[in-house]
Amino acid sequence: MSQPVFPQFFLQNTFLIDEKVGLFKFSNAYKVFDNTGEQIGLVQQRVSGFHKFLRIIGDIKKMMPFTLEIQDANGQVLATIHRGWTLFMSKIAITDAYDSPIGFIEQKFRFLKPRFLVYDHQQVQVAEIQGDWKAWDFSITNPSGEVIGTISKKWNGFAREAFTTADKYVVNIEERVAEDRTKMAIVSAAITIDMVLKEGK
Numbered sequence: 001m002s003q004p005v006f007p008q009f010f011l012q013n014t015f016l017i018d019e020k021v022g023l024f025k026f027s028n029a030y031k032v033f034d035n036t037g038e039q040i041g042l043v044q045q046r047v048s049g050f051h052k053f054l055r056i057i058g059d060i061k062k063m064m065p066f067t068l069e070i071q072d073a074n075g076q077v078l079a080t081i082h083r084g085w086t087l088f089m090s091k092i093a094i095t096d097a098y099d100s101p102i103g104f105i106e107q108k109f110r111f112l113k114p115r116f117l118v119y120d121h122q123q124v125q126v127a128e129i130q131g132d133w134k135a136w137d138f139s140i141t142n143p144s145g146e147v148i149g150t151i152s153k154k155w156n157g158f159a160r161e162a163f164t165t166a167d168k169y170v171v172n173i174e175e176r177v178a179e180d181r182t183k184m185a186i187v188s189a190a191i192t193i194d195m196v197l198k199e200g201k
Contacts, residue, residue: 007078007097009041009070010184013175015191017043019167028195030167032070041078042071043192068192079188081105081196092196094188096181103185107196114138114197118189120182127186133197136169140190149173151190167194 009032016033032041046067068081079102083092092105101121108115118127127148131138140149150172171190177183 006179007072007184009072009078010187011179012040013173013177015040015171015173015187017169017171017191017194019194028068028198030191030195032191040073042073042075043195044069044071045195066195068195070188070191079184081188081192083196094185096184102181102188105189105196114193116189116193116196118185120185126182127189129189129193138190138193140173140186147174148177149186149190151193169194 012034014035016035016037018031018033020029020031028043028045030043031039032043034040046069063085065082065084067083069077070079070081071077077097079097080095080099081092082095092107094102094104096102103118103120103126104123106117106119108117113130114133115128115130117125118129120126125143127143128141129138129151130141131151136151136153138151139147140151142148151169153169171187173183173187173190177186
């Protein structure tokens with residue numbers, strides 16, 4: 001089988017994430033825009049009927065599995081993020097459109113200062129995301145400690161009027177980060193961070 005083409009979606013360096021507000025909040029969904037305000041994709045949470053039922057009858061959401069799909073503007077799934085049942089800290093798998101491993105995320109405990117370690121499919125750490133959840137200010141660093149990206153709610157320079165919902169943030173990745181599957185893992189972790197944190201509440 002031929003090697004899949006690197007998705008155009010992950011060639012971006014700026015991702016504007018804007019939550020879609022639904023009538024019944026059984027699952028989360030976020031629109032993804034580029035720095036011109038054009039929608040380039042969607043992050044969609046998939047929740048089974050049984051899991052919706054569990055969310056209603058008890059406060060066990062933070063332990064339940066979840067699946068997030070990163071889709072392009074045509075609805076094609078580019079990457080999937082999945083966590084199984086958990087009692088405390090999460091280990092979250094990242095796979096591509098062909099269900100092949102891209103990497104995984106390990107969540108570390110820090111009160112109001114979440115920390116995530118991002119690994120590639122060979123279990124080599126490629127990045128760390130940490131920061132202040134209350135201020136919504138995160139840095140993305142490589143294993144050498146160099147900052148290679150940020151996550152924040154600073155919308156300077158963007159079409160603010162195009163984004164009307166309450167939960168929105170910007171992911172910036174340095175241009176020097178190579179366009180490869182490692183970047184796919186880093187971007188996947190960064191643009192879904194709000195959902196991952198909400199599922200742990």
